[in-house]
Amino acid sequence: MIFPIIFFFAILLIWEFGVIITATPEYILPRPSRVLEEIINNFELLFFNTLVTAFEASMGFLLANTLGFLAGVLFAHSSKLEQGFYPYAIALKTTPIIAIAPLLILWLGSGIESKIASSAIICFFPILVNTVNGLKSADEETLNLLKSYSASKWQIFTKIRLPLAAPYIFSALKISTGLAVVGAIVGEFVGSNQGIGYLILVSSYHLETAKMFAAIFLSAFIGITFFYLITWIEKKVVFWLPNE
Amino acid sequence: MKPLIEIRNLHKSYGELKVFEGVNIKIFPGEFVSFLGPSGCGKTTLLKIIGGLIEPTEGEVFVKEQSVKYALKNHEFGFVFQSPVLFPWRNSIQNIELPLEIIGKQKKSTARELLRIVGLEGFEKSYPNELSGGMQQRIGIARALAFEPSVLLMDEPFGSLDEITRGEMNAELLQIWNEEKEKISAIILVTHSIEEAVFLSDRVIVFSSRPARIMQDIEIDFPEPRKIEIKNSQRFMQISERVRKSLK
Numbered sequence: 001m002i003f004p005i006i007f008f009f010a011i012l013l014i015w016e017f018g019v020i021i022t023a024t025p026e027y028i029l030p031r032p033s034r035v036l037e038e039i040i041n042n043f044e045l046l047f048f049n050t051l052v053t054a055f056e057a058s059m060g061f062l063l064a065n066t067l068g069f070l071a072g073v074l075f076a077h078s079s080k081l082e083q084g085f086y087p088y089a090i091a092l093k094t095t096p097i098i099a100i101a102p103l104l105i106l107w108l109g110s111g112i113e114s115k116i117a118s119s120a121i122i123c124f125f126p127i128l129v130n131t132v133n134g135l136k137s138a139d140e141e142t143l144n145l146l147k148s149y150s151a152s153k154w155q156i157f158t159k160i161r162l163p164l165a166a167p168y169i170f171s172a173l174k175i176s177t178g179l180a181v182v183g184a185i186v187g188e189f190v191g192s193n194q195g196i197g198y199l200i201l202v203s204s205y206h207l208e209t210a211k212m213f214a215a216i217f218l219s220a221f222i223g224i225t226f227f228y229l230i231t232w233i234e235k236k237v238v239f240w241l242p243n244e
Numbered sequence: 245m246k247p248l249i250e251i252r253n254l255h256k257s258y259g260e261l262k263v264f265e266g267v268n269i270k271i272f273p274g275e276f277v278s279f280l281g282p283s284g285c286g287k288t289t290l291l292k293i294i295g296g297l298i299e300p301t302e303g304e305v306f307v308k309e310q311s312v313k314y315a316l317k318n319h320e321f322g323f324v325f326q327s328p329v330l331f332p333w334r335n336s337i338q339n340i341e342l343p344l345e346i347i348g349k350q351k352k353s354t355a356r357e358l359l360r361i362v363g364l365e366g367f368e369k370s371y372p373n374e375l376s377g378g379m380q381q382r383i384g385i386a387r388a389l390a391f392e393p394s395v396l397l398m399d400e401p402f403g404s405l406d407e408i409t410r411g412e413m414n415a416e417l418l419q420i421w422n423e424e425k426e427k428i429s430a431i432i433l434v435t436h437s438i439e440e441a442v443f444l445s446d447r448v449i450v451f452s453s454r455p456a457r458i459m460q461d462i463e464i465d466f467p468e469p470r471k472i473e474i475k476n477s478q479r480f481m482q483i484s485e486r487v488r489k490s491l492k
Contacts, residue, residue, distance in 0.1 A: 240332040
């Protein structure tokens with residue numbers, strides 16, 4: 001824990017003095033102390049917009065992971081469903097979210113709904129794939145053992161398949177934390193009047209680079225907080241996995 | 245005496261590949277029977293057919309004069325596989341109790357008692373990743389005994405253990421067998437170790453390589469209870485030699 005902190009401050013120092021020595025204008029690269037100043041001066045504005053984006057991202061995250069998990073359960077249960085729908089899931093994954101975003105604005109308006117939707121769309125694929133793979137990860141001897149108990153499908157699902165899938169599901173959740181924020185910000189770029197994405201866009205128009213940096217940092221902060229929250233829950237739930 | 249398990253004219257093939265054909269075996273209550281043969285000869289397949297995990301191509305298996313399906317529903321079989329198949333999110337006790345939860349049976353013999361029988365007293369709260377391979381397999385055996393099946397089906401249960409642990413586990417299994425004889429009617433053990441088969445069994449059934457046929461059905465009658473020392477006896481060598489010859 002100590003090394004990341006030392007490195008963080010070392011980089012800030014190099015950056016601070018690098019900017020001073022090279023006399024780089026602020027609209028190209030502001031000093032970190034200026035960015036901090038900006039955060040303090042505009043705290044309310046930044047805080048509110050961070051909350052907006054964090055809310056959109058977490059709603060998208062929850063929606064996608066709930067639906068993706070349920071779809072994964074269905075796919076793992078029926079190979080026909082899986083074969084039939086999988087190509088469309090791939091198509092959804094490979095279509096760039098930025099290409100779909102304007103359509104979402106058109107359909108859902110420029111409020112938070114369209115951002116939740118774009119966030120959910122990019123979070124959907126990892127959970128779907130990992131749920132299917134996780135639920136199918138029971139090996140032959142495990143299934144034989146349960147067959148010898150005449151276990152029902154439901155018993156096999158709850159007692160064996162689900163816990164076996166838990167590590168897969170959590171790795172999808174962790175991937176999703178970053179993606180959810182990306183989805184929300186992409187949505188905000190395309191059409192909104194609030195959120196971190198909106199703030200970044202507006203400060204770029206006004207060449208308020210220090211404010212822009214502040215917003216960029218906060219977008220990263222949302223993702224990091226989210227990631228560590230999920231990692232913390234993962235350690236509680238999937239306690240049997242060795243620590244990385 | 246009526247046979248506990250009767251295998252009548254059993255055939256199994258996967259397409260063109262004949263695993264075995266024309267197998268007839270009767271196993272009686274109180275018998276410890278080993279299936280011995282070269283790797284991949286189909287003895288594991290035979291064990292799985294007896295336990296109802298695989299369907300035969302032809303022929304029939306009766307357990308207590310009923311079909312295998314009936315016996316499976318009646319929870320007559322306790323399986324022990326080559327790998328312990330323990331679940332890392334369950335501790336020793338919880339792993340042993342898994343079949344009871346699934347079957348919904350009253351916990352007749354408690355998991356604690358079973359843990360004592362397999363020599364793991366004090367490891368109640370341990371998770372599988374905290375136990376050695378031999379200890380894990382003991383949990384696997386305790387779990388198989390949990391719902392008091394009449395037949396214990398063991399598929400090379402000690403195959404992945406080192407020589408020393410394997411010897412210990414053999415002695416342990418004999419002891420469990422002696423203690424639990426009123427509950428377990430028979431044990432069928434698949435192995436490719438001659439020493440293991442001769443030391444443990446009342447009968448060794450020797451199979452040829454694929455397609456498997458029964459080469460020999462050898463009765464072994466050491467004085468009971470068997471002690472580890474019999475491995476050094478002249479008789480043990482002679483029987484082992486006889487088994488070895490029949491494998492060729």
